[in-house]
Structure formats: structure tokens, C-alpha cells
Amino acid sequence: MPKFVVSKGHDAFVCYETVVEADTPEEARALATSVQYDGEWLATGYVQEFDDYEIDEHSGVRQLESGETVEAFLTIGVTAQERDALLAGLRLLQLALARGPIDPPLRSVLTDDDAHASLDLTQIDALCERINV
Known part of the structure; x- marks a missing residue:
């Protein structure tokens, strides 16, 4: 069905x-x-x-598309300094993923212990654009 x-x-x-x-x-x-x-x-x-x-x-x-999941959005309040730190962390993650597999502890955080797939480079870029408004 x-x-x-x-x-x-x-x-x-x-x-x-x-x-x-x-x-x-x-x-x-x-x-x-x-x-x-x-x-x-x-x-x-x-x-x-x-x-x-x-x-x-x-x-x-x-x-619902094959493989698609629906998740609730989380809302957090951050200062400009914290926003910039988040953006820097995301860009570093993007660089690390572009270079190849990342360390298991970081992959565990990125996927919530394999509860979901990790973001790809394009999704990280889109997230950075949404944060940087």
C-alpha cells in the first residue's frame, strides 16, 4: 500500500x-x-x-518518495558568533567528506549512530545557505 x-x-x-x-x-x-x-x-x-x-x-x-523520511525541524537560538562557528564546522565537514571517508566517531555523530544517512556535500551547502541568511 x-x-x-x-x-x-x-x-x-x-x-x-x-x-x-x-x-x-x-x-x-x-x-x-x-x-x-x-x-x-x-x-x-x-x-x-x-x-x-x-x-x-x-x-x-x-x-512519499522511496527512501524519503519525514522529520520534525528543530529550532535553536544562536548568537552571531555561534552561527559563524556552526558555519565553519559545516564547511570543515564538507571538506572532510570531499576528501574521503571520515573517522568513525565523527560519522557516528553525523548519522546519530546510523539512525539516518549523513548529509551529502550539496545538502551541507544548502544548510549553510539557510543558516547564513
Whole structure:
């Protein structure tokens, strides 16, 4: 049975996603909007300009891609100095990955003990761009 990612907006303009198994996008939407649905809704980090529960009928449901996972975004507050240290660390990681395999202790941190794949060079670059706004 295919899996679908269902998005909704709620609570102070924050958007959330959940993953449901369904045969069609319509069935996925119906399951996710049901009062009996008790699945986990994860914050996406995307903010809408409304504060009302709504699943967009055209773009609120999409099929989960093979190998794709849905994770909640974390929000942390950092100073400019801490931001610059994070960016420097990410760029050093990018250089280390470009040179070849990295030391097992660092790979363990990067993958949370293989709980997920590590970021690739392009993903690290995109993360740096998001941080450096």
C-alpha cells in the first residue's frame, strides 16, 4: 500500500506533516483529518500566513518518495558568533567528506549512530545557505 505525506497548517502559523498509509491521496487526506487519527504530526519548519487548520486540496497531499523520511525541524537560538562557528564546522565537514571517508566517531555523530544517512556535500551547502541568511 503506498504511503502519502499529508500537510496541515495550525498553531501560530506553523505547518506540520504526517505519514499515512492509504490507497489514494483522497483516502490519505480523509484518514489524516479523521478525529480518530492519532498519528504523529511533525513541525516542518515552514510557516504559513494563516492560523487556521487547513489541508490544501491541491498541494496538501503527496506520495512519499522511496527512501524519503519525514522529520520534525528543530529550532535553536544562536548568537552571531555561534552561527559563524556552526558555519565553519559545516564547511570543515564538507571538506572532510570531499576528501574521503571520515573517522568513525565523527560519522557516528553525523548519522546519530546510523539512525539516518549523513548529509551529502550539496545538502551541507544548502544548510549553510539557510543558516547564513
